[in-house]
Amino acid sequence: MRLAARIVGDLRQVLAAEIRAGERAAMTAIRAETEQVKQELRRQVTSSFAGNARGIANAWRSMIFPRTGQSLRPAGLVFSKVPNVIDAFERGALIRAKGGRKFLAIPTGFNAARGRRGRGEKGLRVTPAQMVASGQGFLRPFQSGRGFVWCLPLRQGEQTGRRRRTRLVAGGLAEIGTGNRKGREAWARGMLQRGMVPMFLLLPQVKLAKRLDVKGAAERGLRRLPGRFVAAWERESGRTAP
Known part of the structure; x- marks a missing residue:
């Protein structure tokens, strides 16, 4: 073929x-x-x-x-x-404090301006430097002993506006909890009774x-x-x- x-x-x-x-x-x-x-x-x-x-x-x-x-x-x-x-x-990753510092300062939701984090100092109501400078910050230890909650004293601010809402002021530095939410007034009064607000979590390291x-x-x-x-x-x- x-x-x-x-x-x-x-x-x-x-x-x-x-x-x-x-x-x-x-x-x-x-x-x-x-x-x-x-x-x-x-x-x-x-x-x-x-x-x-x-x-x-x-x-x-x-x-x-x-x-x-x-x-x-x-x-x-x-x-x-x-x-x-x-x-x-x-x-x-395992994240540790740098520069000889003992703790990482992790902002809580109370300390996040407009509820947003991760935007540097502009995203915080109060910075760690302001906490130190105010002389009002105090620590509460975790039950586990691994770290601390860095707090500010809480007081009631002047009631303003038509609704006369309870305003919360942390250490005289910043107002917190100003958003609209269901049951906000009861929540705000409960915060005032405790008399303090957690602003940062202090941890030696964080494992992501x-x-x-x-x-x-x-x-x-x-x-x-x-x-x-x-x-x-x-x-x-x-x-x-x-």
Whole structure:
């Protein structure tokens, strides 16, 4: 039996067209997979930290190289604008006080301006420096003996406004608990009876729980990429994938 074969058309044009299809497919596959990895990492953050971490989730960004044109060897980069935070929760880092200090000062919800944390001194009602300077801060030990609660004395501020709400002032430095909430007046009176408000937790170290799996997301993306590339190349070249 004799077999014969021949090339129909210009071989160079056929190969050039196939290469162009491969370049478009490679760019399409990298772009889609990079976006999927980024979205997975964002979901990891929001599912682990709920709505308070939207800013950290949106800090995940992506870039595709080359920035313009096509290539058979494109690259996708997924990165975070807060890498230290991501690294700490991926490793489950152990955080200790630095600079010879014995304790970490962790603000409580009472000490977070507008209920928001993680924004430096602008996010605190009272800073540790103000606590020290006021001379009013005092400590209450944990039952476990691992640390302390750093408190300020609490007094009632002048009642103002139409509703004449009970205002709470911590150490004469800042007002707390000003938000609208059900049962707020009873809550405020209970705080006044205790006569103090916790502003910081003082701990020698904190072991963060491992909440993120950045490496796993990247590895899953790499496993999906070959199949995505082949499917895209089939589409670009006009062939039907088997």
